[in-house]
Amino acid sequence: MTRILVLYYSSYGHVRALAQAEAEGARSVPGTHVDIRRVPETVSQEIRQKAGFASDDTPIADPADLEAYDAIIFGTPTRFGMMAGQMKTFLDQAGGLWARNALVGKLAAVFASTGSQHGGHEATLLSTQIPLQHFGMLIAGMPYSFAGQTTADHIVGGAPYGAGTIAGADGSREPNETDLAGARFQGAHVARIAAHLTGANLGEAAA
Known part of the structure:
Protein backbone atom coordinates (compact mmCIF):
# COMPACT_ATOMS: atom_id res chain seq x y z
CA MET A 1 0.00 0.00 0.00
CA THR A 2 1.13 3.52 -0.81
CA ARG A 3 0.56 5.70 2.26
CA ILE A 4 -0.47 9.32 1.68
CA LEU A 5 -1.15 12.04 4.23
CA VAL A 6 -3.28 15.08 3.40
CA LEU A 7 -2.18 17.63 5.99
CA TYR A 8 -3.84 21.03 6.18
CA TYR A 9 -4.76 24.11 8.15
CA SER A 10 -8.13 25.74 7.53
CA SER A 11 -9.77 28.76 9.16
CA TYR A 12 -13.11 29.00 7.36
CA GLY A 13 -13.44 25.57 5.74
CA HIS A 14 -12.20 26.25 2.21
CA VAL A 15 -8.91 24.39 2.63
CA ARG A 16 -10.68 21.58 4.46
CA ALA A 17 -13.02 21.11 1.49
CA LEU A 18 -10.04 20.96 -0.85
CA ALA A 19 -8.29 18.51 1.50
CA GLN A 20 -11.25 16.17 1.31
CA ALA A 21 -11.19 16.37 -2.50
CA GLU A 22 -7.42 15.71 -2.55
CA ALA A 23 -8.00 12.62 -0.41
CA GLU A 24 -10.83 11.47 -2.66
CA GLY A 25 -8.58 11.74 -5.70
CA ALA A 26 -5.72 9.88 -4.01
CA ARG A 27 -8.05 7.09 -2.88
CA SER A 28 -9.20 6.61 -6.48
CA VAL A 29 -5.79 5.10 -7.25
CA PRO A 30 -5.79 1.38 -6.33
CA GLY A 31 -3.45 0.35 -3.54
CA THR A 32 -3.49 3.76 -1.84
CA HIS A 33 -4.15 4.39 1.86
CA VAL A 34 -4.98 8.01 2.71
CA ASP A 35 -5.20 9.82 6.05
CA ILE A 36 -6.46 13.38 6.55
CA ARG A 37 -5.00 15.37 9.43
CA ARG A 38 -4.85 19.03 10.41
CA VAL A 39 -2.07 20.97 12.07
CA PRO A 40 -2.71 22.35 15.57
CA GLU A 41 -4.36 25.73 16.02
CA THR A 42 -2.15 28.45 17.46
CA VAL A 43 -4.76 31.09 18.27
CA SER A 44 -7.11 31.04 21.23
CA GLN A 45 -10.67 29.80 21.11
CA GLU A 46 -11.80 33.34 21.92
CA ILE A 47 -10.12 34.71 18.81
CA ARG A 48 -11.48 31.84 16.71
CA GLN A 49 -15.01 32.64 17.81
CA LYS A 50 -14.64 36.38 17.25
CA ALA A 51 -13.22 35.79 13.78
CA GLY A 52 -15.93 33.29 12.89
CA PHE A 53 -13.56 30.40 12.25
CA ALA A 54 -15.26 27.14 11.27
CA SER A 55 -15.18 24.26 13.73
CA ASP A 56 -13.11 21.27 12.67
CA ASP A 57 -13.09 17.82 14.25
CA THR A 58 -10.38 16.38 11.97
CA PRO A 59 -7.67 14.61 14.02
CA ILE A 60 -4.55 16.66 14.75
CA ALA A 61 -1.17 15.59 13.38
CA ASP A 62 2.19 15.53 15.11
CA PRO A 63 5.39 16.29 13.16
CA ALA A 64 6.69 12.82 14.01
CA ASP A 65 3.77 11.35 12.02
CA LEU A 66 5.17 12.55 8.69
CA GLU A 67 7.87 9.89 8.50
CA ALA A 68 5.29 7.12 8.17
CA TYR A 69 4.01 8.31 4.77
CA ASP A 70 5.27 7.93 1.21
CA ALA A 71 3.72 11.24 0.15
CA ILE A 72 2.33 14.28 1.95
CA ILE A 73 -0.06 16.81 0.41
CA PHE A 74 0.01 20.12 2.29
CA GLY A 75 -2.92 22.56 2.29
CA THR A 76 -2.85 26.11 3.61
CA PRO A 77 -4.70 29.41 3.37
CA THR A 78 -2.78 32.39 2.07
CA ARG A 79 -1.59 34.86 4.68
CA PHE A 80 -0.07 37.95 3.07
CA GLY A 81 1.29 35.91 0.16
CA MET A 82 2.65 33.09 2.28
CA MET A 83 1.49 29.96 4.11
CA ALA A 84 -0.50 30.38 7.31
CA GLY A 85 1.52 30.72 10.49
CA GLN A 86 -0.06 27.55 11.88
CA MET A 87 1.44 25.50 9.05
CA LYS A 88 4.83 27.22 9.37
CA THR A 89 4.87 26.56 13.13
CA PHE A 90 4.15 22.89 12.47
CA LEU A 91 6.97 22.61 9.93
CA ASP A 92 9.33 24.46 12.26
CA GLN A 93 8.83 21.64 14.77
CA ALA A 94 10.00 19.01 12.30
CA GLY A 95 13.69 19.78 12.69
CA GLY A 96 14.35 16.32 14.07
CA LEU A 97 13.08 14.78 10.85
CA TRP A 98 15.31 17.13 8.85
CA ALA A 99 18.35 16.22 10.96
CA ARG A 100 17.80 12.51 10.26
CA ASN A 101 16.97 13.01 6.57
CA ALA A 102 13.73 11.21 7.38
CA LEU A 103 11.72 12.87 4.59
CA VAL A 104 14.36 12.73 1.84
CA GLY A 105 12.92 11.24 -1.34
CA LYS A 106 9.31 11.38 -0.18
CA LEU A 107 6.78 13.09 -2.44
CA ALA A 108 5.13 16.41 -1.53
CA ALA A 109 2.46 18.62 -3.06
CA VAL A 110 0.75 21.87 -2.03
CA PHE A 111 -2.74 23.34 -2.42
CA ALA A 112 -4.06 26.67 -1.18
CA SER A 113 -7.00 29.00 -0.68
CA THR A 114 -6.64 32.74 -1.26
CA GLY A 115 -8.99 35.68 -0.74
CA SER A 116 -8.55 37.17 -4.22
CA GLN A 117 -7.18 36.16 -7.60
CA HIS A 118 -4.10 38.32 -7.16
CA GLY A 119 -3.76 38.04 -3.39
CA GLY A 120 -0.68 35.84 -3.38
CA HIS A 121 -2.17 32.57 -4.64
CA GLU A 122 0.81 31.43 -6.68
CA ALA A 123 3.28 32.96 -4.20
CA THR A 124 1.80 30.83 -1.44
CA LEU A 125 1.94 27.63 -3.50
CA LEU A 126 5.56 28.27 -4.47
CA SER A 127 6.88 29.54 -1.15
CA THR A 128 5.30 26.64 0.74
CA GLN A 129 7.35 24.30 -1.44
CA ILE A 130 10.63 25.86 -0.22
CA PRO A 131 10.81 24.24 3.25
CA LEU A 132 9.62 20.96 1.76
CA GLN A 133 12.65 20.97 -0.53
CA HIS A 134 14.86 21.65 2.49
CA PHE A 135 13.51 18.39 3.88
CA GLY A 136 14.63 16.72 0.63
CA MET A 137 11.11 16.05 -0.60
CA LEU A 138 10.20 15.78 -4.28
CA ILE A 139 7.55 18.24 -5.47
CA ALA A 140 4.50 17.37 -7.57
CA GLY A 141 2.39 20.19 -8.95
CA MET A 142 -0.82 20.21 -10.96
CA PRO A 143 0.15 19.82 -14.64
CA TYR A 144 -1.83 21.22 -17.53
CA SER A 145 -3.17 17.74 -18.22
CA PHE A 146 -5.81 19.05 -15.80
CA ALA A 147 -7.44 21.26 -18.42
CA GLY A 148 -9.72 22.96 -15.91
CA GLN A 149 -7.03 25.40 -14.87
CA THR A 150 -7.02 27.01 -18.34
CA THR A 151 -10.71 27.94 -18.25
CA ALA A 152 -11.51 31.64 -18.69
CA ASP A 153 -15.30 31.65 -18.35
CA HIS A 154 -15.30 31.77 -14.52
CA ILE A 155 -12.96 32.32 -11.59
CA VAL A 156 -10.85 29.29 -10.72
CA GLY A 157 -8.05 28.69 -8.26
CA GLY A 158 -4.96 26.61 -8.68
CA ALA A 159 -1.90 26.81 -10.92
CA PRO A 160 0.73 24.46 -12.30
CA TYR A 161 2.21 24.62 -8.79
CA GLY A 162 -0.84 23.13 -7.07
CA LEU A 180 -12.57 20.54 -6.41
CA ALA A 181 -11.88 18.65 -9.63
CA GLY A 182 -8.38 20.14 -9.62
CA ALA A 183 -7.82 18.95 -6.06
CA ARG A 184 -9.07 15.46 -6.93
CA PHE A 185 -6.79 15.46 -9.98
CA GLN A 186 -3.79 16.49 -7.90
CA GLY A 187 -4.53 13.87 -5.25
CA ALA A 188 -4.65 11.13 -7.88
CA HIS A 189 -1.54 12.54 -9.59
CA VAL A 190 0.40 12.38 -6.32
CA ALA A 191 -0.84 8.86 -5.58
CA ARG A 192 0.25 7.54 -8.97
CA ILE A 193 3.72 9.09 -8.70
CA ALA A 194 4.11 7.89 -5.11
CA ALA A 195 3.21 4.36 -6.18
CA HIS A 196 5.93 4.44 -8.84
CA LEU A 197 8.49 5.82 -6.39
CA THR A 198 7.58 3.25 -3.75
CA GLY A 199 7.79 0.45 -6.27
CA ALA A 200 11.21 1.66 -7.42
CA ASN A 201 12.46 1.80 -3.85
CA LEU A 202 11.19 -1.72 -3.15
CA GLY A 203 12.89 -2.93 -6.28
CA GLU A 204 16.19 -1.41 -5.23
CA ALA A 205 15.88 -2.95 -1.75
CA ALA A 206 15.16 -6.38 -3.26
CA ALA A 207 18.17 -6.09 -5.57
Missing part, protein backbone atom coordinates in the same frame (compact mmCIF):
# COMPACT_ATOMS: atom_id res chain seq x y z
CA ALA A 163 -4.60 23.07 -6.71
CA GLY A 164 -6.51 25.89 -5.06
CA THR A 165 -9.56 28.05 -4.69
CA ILE A 166 -10.41 31.74 -4.42
CA ALA A 167 -12.47 32.38 -1.28
CA GLY A 168 -13.44 36.00 -1.92
CA ALA A 169 -12.57 38.96 0.27
CA ASP A 170 -15.21 38.03 2.85
CA GLY A 171 -14.66 34.28 2.57
CA SER A 172 -18.16 33.69 1.24
CA ARG A 173 -17.15 32.07 -2.05
CA GLU A 174 -17.02 28.29 -1.77
CA PRO A 175 -14.74 26.08 -3.90
CA ASN A 176 -16.46 25.48 -7.23
CA GLU A 177 -16.52 22.19 -9.10
CA THR A 178 -13.45 23.11 -11.15
CA ASP A 179 -11.49 23.84 -7.96
Whole structure:
Protein backbone atom coordinates (compact mmCIF):
# COMPACT_ATOMS: atom_id res chain seq x y z
CA MET A 1 0.00 0.00 0.00
CA THR A 2 1.13 3.52 -0.81
CA ARG A 3 0.56 5.70 2.26
CA ILE A 4 -0.47 9.32 1.68
CA LEU A 5 -1.15 12.04 4.23
CA VAL A 6 -3.28 15.08 3.40
CA LEU A 7 -2.18 17.63 5.99
CA TYR A 8 -3.84 21.03 6.18
CA TYR A 9 -4.76 24.11 8.15
CA SER A 10 -8.13 25.74 7.53
CA SER A 11 -9.77 28.76 9.16
CA TYR A 12 -13.11 29.00 7.36
CA GLY A 13 -13.44 25.57 5.74
CA HIS A 14 -12.20 26.25 2.21
CA VAL A 15 -8.91 24.39 2.63
CA ARG A 16 -10.68 21.58 4.46
CA ALA A 17 -13.02 21.11 1.49
CA LEU A 18 -10.04 20.96 -0.85
CA ALA A 19 -8.29 18.51 1.50
CA GLN A 20 -11.25 16.17 1.31
CA ALA A 21 -11.19 16.37 -2.50
CA GLU A 22 -7.42 15.71 -2.55
CA ALA A 23 -8.00 12.62 -0.41
CA GLU A 24 -10.83 11.47 -2.66
CA GLY A 25 -8.58 11.74 -5.70
CA ALA A 26 -5.72 9.88 -4.01
CA ARG A 27 -8.05 7.09 -2.88
CA SER A 28 -9.20 6.61 -6.48
CA VAL A 29 -5.79 5.10 -7.25
CA PRO A 30 -5.79 1.38 -6.33
CA GLY A 31 -3.45 0.35 -3.54
CA THR A 32 -3.49 3.76 -1.84
CA HIS A 33 -4.15 4.39 1.86
CA VAL A 34 -4.98 8.01 2.71
CA ASP A 35 -5.20 9.82 6.05
CA ILE A 36 -6.46 13.38 6.55
CA ARG A 37 -5.00 15.37 9.43
CA ARG A 38 -4.85 19.03 10.41
CA VAL A 39 -2.07 20.97 12.07
CA PRO A 40 -2.71 22.35 15.57
CA GLU A 41 -4.36 25.73 16.02
CA THR A 42 -2.15 28.45 17.46
CA VAL A 43 -4.76 31.09 18.27
CA SER A 44 -7.11 31.04 21.23
CA GLN A 45 -10.67 29.80 21.11
CA GLU A 46 -11.80 33.34 21.92
CA ILE A 47 -10.12 34.71 18.81
CA ARG A 48 -11.48 31.84 16.71
CA GLN A 49 -15.01 32.64 17.81
CA LYS A 50 -14.64 36.38 17.25
CA ALA A 51 -13.22 35.79 13.78
CA GLY A 52 -15.93 33.29 12.89
CA PHE A 53 -13.56 30.40 12.25
CA ALA A 54 -15.26 27.14 11.27
CA SER A 55 -15.18 24.26 13.73
CA ASP A 56 -13.11 21.27 12.67
CA ASP A 57 -13.09 17.82 14.25
CA THR A 58 -10.38 16.38 11.97
CA PRO A 59 -7.67 14.61 14.02
CA ILE A 60 -4.55 16.66 14.75
CA ALA A 61 -1.17 15.59 13.38
CA ASP A 62 2.19 15.53 15.11
CA PRO A 63 5.39 16.29 13.16
CA ALA A 64 6.69 12.82 14.01
CA ASP A 65 3.77 11.35 12.02
CA LEU A 66 5.17 12.55 8.69
CA GLU A 67 7.87 9.89 8.50
CA ALA A 68 5.29 7.12 8.17
CA TYR A 69 4.01 8.31 4.77
CA ASP A 70 5.27 7.93 1.21
CA ALA A 71 3.72 11.24 0.15
CA ILE A 72 2.33 14.28 1.95
CA ILE A 73 -0.06 16.81 0.41
CA PHE A 74 0.01 20.12 2.29
CA GLY A 75 -2.92 22.56 2.29
CA THR A 76 -2.85 26.11 3.61
CA PRO A 77 -4.70 29.41 3.37
CA THR A 78 -2.78 32.39 2.07
CA ARG A 79 -1.59 34.86 4.68
CA PHE A 80 -0.07 37.95 3.07
CA GLY A 81 1.29 35.91 0.16
CA MET A 82 2.65 33.09 2.28
CA MET A 83 1.49 29.96 4.11
CA ALA A 84 -0.50 30.38 7.31
CA GLY A 85 1.52 30.72 10.49
CA GLN A 86 -0.06 27.55 11.88
CA MET A 87 1.44 25.50 9.05
CA LYS A 88 4.83 27.22 9.37
CA THR A 89 4.87 26.56 13.13
CA PHE A 90 4.15 22.89 12.47
CA LEU A 91 6.97 22.61 9.93
CA ASP A 92 9.33 24.46 12.26
CA GLN A 93 8.83 21.64 14.77
CA ALA A 94 10.00 19.01 12.30
CA GLY A 95 13.69 19.78 12.69
CA GLY A 96 14.35 16.32 14.07
CA LEU A 97 13.08 14.78 10.85
CA TRP A 98 15.31 17.13 8.85
CA ALA A 99 18.35 16.22 10.96
CA ARG A 100 17.80 12.51 10.26
CA ASN A 101 16.97 13.01 6.57
CA ALA A 102 13.73 11.21 7.38
CA LEU A 103 11.72 12.87 4.59
CA VAL A 104 14.36 12.73 1.84
CA GLY A 105 12.92 11.24 -1.34
CA LYS A 106 9.31 11.38 -0.18
CA LEU A 107 6.78 13.09 -2.44
CA ALA A 108 5.13 16.41 -1.53
CA ALA A 109 2.46 18.62 -3.06
CA VAL A 110 0.75 21.87 -2.03
CA PHE A 111 -2.74 23.34 -2.42
CA ALA A 112 -4.06 26.67 -1.18
CA SER A 113 -7.00 29.00 -0.68
CA THR A 114 -6.64 32.74 -1.26
CA GLY A 115 -8.99 35.68 -0.74
CA SER A 116 -8.55 37.17 -4.22
CA GLN A 117 -7.18 36.16 -7.60
CA HIS A 118 -4.10 38.32 -7.16
CA GLY A 119 -3.76 38.04 -3.39
CA GLY A 120 -0.68 35.84 -3.38
CA HIS A 121 -2.17 32.57 -4.64
CA GLU A 122 0.81 31.43 -6.68
CA ALA A 123 3.28 32.96 -4.20
CA THR A 124 1.80 30.83 -1.44
CA LEU A 125 1.94 27.63 -3.50
CA LEU A 126 5.56 28.27 -4.47
CA SER A 127 6.88 29.54 -1.15
CA THR A 128 5.30 26.64 0.74
CA GLN A 129 7.35 24.30 -1.44
CA ILE A 130 10.63 25.86 -0.22
CA PRO A 131 10.81 24.24 3.25
CA LEU A 132 9.62 20.96 1.76
CA GLN A 133 12.65 20.97 -0.53
CA HIS A 134 14.86 21.65 2.49
CA PHE A 135 13.51 18.39 3.88
CA GLY A 136 14.63 16.72 0.63
CA MET A 137 11.11 16.05 -0.60
CA LEU A 138 10.20 15.78 -4.28
CA ILE A 139 7.55 18.24 -5.47
CA ALA A 140 4.50 17.37 -7.57
CA GLY A 141 2.39 20.19 -8.95
CA MET A 142 -0.82 20.21 -10.96
CA PRO A 143 0.15 19.82 -14.64
CA TYR A 144 -1.83 21.22 -17.53
CA SER A 145 -3.17 17.74 -18.22
CA PHE A 146 -5.81 19.05 -15.80
CA ALA A 147 -7.44 21.26 -18.42
CA GLY A 148 -9.72 22.96 -15.91
CA GLN A 149 -7.03 25.40 -14.87
CA THR A 150 -7.02 27.01 -18.34
CA THR A 151 -10.71 27.94 -18.25
CA ALA A 152 -11.51 31.64 -18.69
CA ASP A 153 -15.30 31.65 -18.35
CA HIS A 154 -15.30 31.77 -14.52
CA ILE A 155 -12.96 32.32 -11.59
CA VAL A 156 -10.85 29.29 -10.72
CA GLY A 157 -8.05 28.69 -8.26
CA GLY A 158 -4.96 26.61 -8.68
CA ALA A 159 -1.90 26.81 -10.92
CA PRO A 160 0.73 24.46 -12.30
CA TYR A 161 2.21 24.62 -8.79
CA GLY A 162 -0.84 23.13 -7.07
CA ALA A 163 -4.60 23.07 -6.71
CA GLY A 164 -6.51 25.89 -5.06
CA THR A 165 -9.56 28.05 -4.69
CA ILE A 166 -10.41 31.74 -4.42
CA ALA A 167 -12.47 32.38 -1.28
CA GLY A 168 -13.44 36.00 -1.92
CA ALA A 169 -12.57 38.96 0.27
CA ASP A 170 -15.21 38.03 2.85
CA GLY A 171 -14.66 34.28 2.57
CA SER A 172 -18.16 33.69 1.24
CA ARG A 173 -17.15 32.07 -2.05
CA GLU A 174 -17.02 28.29 -1.77
CA PRO A 175 -14.74 26.08 -3.90
CA ASN A 176 -16.46 25.48 -7.23
CA GLU A 177 -16.52 22.19 -9.10
CA THR A 178 -13.45 23.11 -11.15
CA ASP A 179 -11.49 23.84 -7.96
CA LEU A 180 -12.57 20.54 -6.41
CA ALA A 181 -11.88 18.65 -9.63
CA GLY A 182 -8.38 20.14 -9.62
CA ALA A 183 -7.82 18.95 -6.06
CA ARG A 184 -9.07 15.46 -6.93
CA PHE A 185 -6.79 15.46 -9.98
CA GLN A 186 -3.79 16.49 -7.90
CA GLY A 187 -4.53 13.87 -5.25
CA ALA A 188 -4.65 11.13 -7.88
CA HIS A 189 -1.54 12.54 -9.59
CA VAL A 190 0.40 12.38 -6.32
CA ALA A 191 -0.84 8.86 -5.58
CA ARG A 192 0.25 7.54 -8.97
CA ILE A 193 3.72 9.09 -8.70
CA ALA A 194 4.11 7.89 -5.11
CA ALA A 195 3.21 4.36 -6.18
CA HIS A 196 5.93 4.44 -8.84
CA LEU A 197 8.49 5.82 -6.39
CA THR A 198 7.58 3.25 -3.75
CA GLY A 199 7.79 0.45 -6.27
CA ALA A 200 11.21 1.66 -7.42
CA ASN A 201 12.46 1.80 -3.85
CA LEU A 202 11.19 -1.72 -3.15
CA GLY A 203 12.89 -2.93 -6.28
CA GLU A 204 16.19 -1.41 -5.23
CA ALA A 205 15.88 -2.95 -1.75
CA ALA A 206 15.16 -6.38 -3.26
CA ALA A 207 18.17 -6.09 -5.57
